[in-house]
Amino acid sequence: MKRVFVFQDFKSQKFWSIGVEGVNITVNYGKLGTDGQTQVKTFDSEEKAQKQAEKLISEKTKKGYVETQEDTAKSMKVEVKKYGLTYDDYDNGKTQKDLLDKILKDKKLPELKSLVIGTWDFESGDCSELVQGIIANKEKFAQIEELFWGDIDMEDQEISWIEQCDLSELLDCFPRLKTLKIKGTNSLSIGKKARLTLTSLEIISGGMPTSVIEDIIGSDLPNLEKLILYLGDENYGWEGDINVVKPLFSKEKFPKLTYLGIVNAHEEDEVVTFFMESDILPQLETMDISCGVLTDKGGRLLLDNVEKIKHLKFIDMHYNFMSEEIQAELKKLPVKVDVDTDGADVDEDPEDYFPMITE
Numbered sequence: 611m612k613r614v615f616v617f618q619d620f621k622s623q624k625f626w627s628i629g630v631e632g633v634n635i636t637v638n639y640g641k642l643g644t645d646g647q648t649q650v651k652t653f654d655s656e657e658k659a660q661k662q663a664e665k666l667i668s669e670k671t672k673k674g675y676v677e678t679q680e681d682t683a684k685s686m687k688v689e690v691k692k693y694g695l696t697y698d699d700y701d702n703g704k705t706q707k708d709l710l711d712k713i714l715k716d717k718k719l720p721e722l723k724s725l726v727i728g729t730w731d732f733e734s735g736d737c738s739e740l741v742q743g744i745i746a747n748k749e750k751f752a753q754i755e756e757l758f759w760g761d762i763d764m765e766d767q768e769i770s771w772i773e774q775c776d777l778s779e780l781l782d783c784f785p786r787l788k789t790l791k792i793k794g795t796n797s798l799s800i801g802k803k804a805r806l807t808l809t810s811l812e813i814i815s816g817g818m819p820t821s822v823i824e825d826i827i828g829s830d831l832p833n834l835e836k837l838i839l840y841l842g843d844e845n846y847g848w849e850g851d852i853n854v855v856k857p858l859f860s861k862e863k864f865p866k867l868t869y870l871g872i873v874n875a876h877e878e879d880e881v882v883t884f885f886m887e888s889d890i891l892p893q894l895e896t897m898d899i900s901c902g903v904l905t906d907k908g909g910r911l912l913l914d915n916v917e918k919i920k921h922l923k924f925i926d927m928h929y930n931f932m933s934e935e936i937q938a939e940l941k942k943l944p945v946k947v948d949v950d951t952d953g954a955d956v957d958e959d960p961e962d963y964f965p966m967i968t969e
Contacts, residue, residue, distance in 0.1 A: 695731075756789040811826070837864065862889075876965060912925070924948075
């Protein structure tokens with residue numbers, strides 16, 4: 611039987627399929643809209659072939675691939691375009707005005723559903739000129755459904771150098787917006803507004819200001835299905851009160867939420883407590899507590915509340931400071947888990963434990 615999976619984000623639109631016939635496994639993979647490449651592997655027995663297929667499927671779903679029908683996968687193709695200044699552009703005097711002109715003059719712009727904005731400045735300038743330019747031409751962006759604002763690599767700017775601005779009026783330019791991803795939170799505001807089309811919100815930060823979290827709490831987002839917030843470190847903007855995120859754990863506020871990630875936090879153990887005490891946990895499919903200072907305390911709390919979490923499809927705990935003993939127990943849960951330490955060293959002095967995204 612052939613099974614087909616797809617992966618889509620702001621940078622990749624890929625498919626991967628697998629079929630098992632006797633002792634042979636056939637894998638086909640590539641970009642959506644292409645025929646891709648095919649590989650065939652033969653095993654000693656049908657049992658070994660089936661076991662390997664299940665392992666490969668598990669690895670793909672762990673990476674975010676979603677199973678779909680073959681005909682659906684063949685018809686899927688999302689055009690993504692990233693716009694940004696290179697250092698050479700900047701060195702040659704190019705500005706945000708030139709970047710805006712490049713976007714507006716792109717013949718593909720009317721067809722795009724996904725928009726990615728990269729570097730707009732190399733000297734810690736904010737994005738306000740670009741924002742105002744898009745607002746002035748908002749009719750050209752009405753078709754956009756996915757927006758990644760601030761897709762800036764570390765080689766260009768550290769995350770704590772990215773200067774944002776008030777994006778609330780900018781977001782009003784995208785009446786069909788379903789997926790919003792923002793990187794960098796210096797001077798960021800998204801406003802306290804109703805955004806009824808939004809189904810996914812992710813904000814990546816080395817230190818998230820309380821005001822950004824309050825914007826989310828104060829907004830009306832009834833159709834949100836996925837929420838991921840990177841809290842970060844006090845040295846880069848996090849204000850240190852973990853209780854500020856507690857109102858997010860509410861089924862009344864997010865009646866359709868199935869994926870909740872409060873990640874990259876010093877207080878990841880406390881985040882686990884919020885999950886366990888919340889009324890939103892029963893409706894969730896994924897609990898994301900990755901990239902932070904998750905210790906045996908948080909791991910033990912999960913183990914002590916198996917009945918509350920056994921309905922989950924996945925608990926993401928990659929990058930953690932839990933002991934091998936606790937990790938081994940967590941792997942026995944009736945839930946798929948990722949407890950890979952990803953380089954975090956539990957043998958360090960706890961005073962030296964830090965979230966993954968700091969600097």
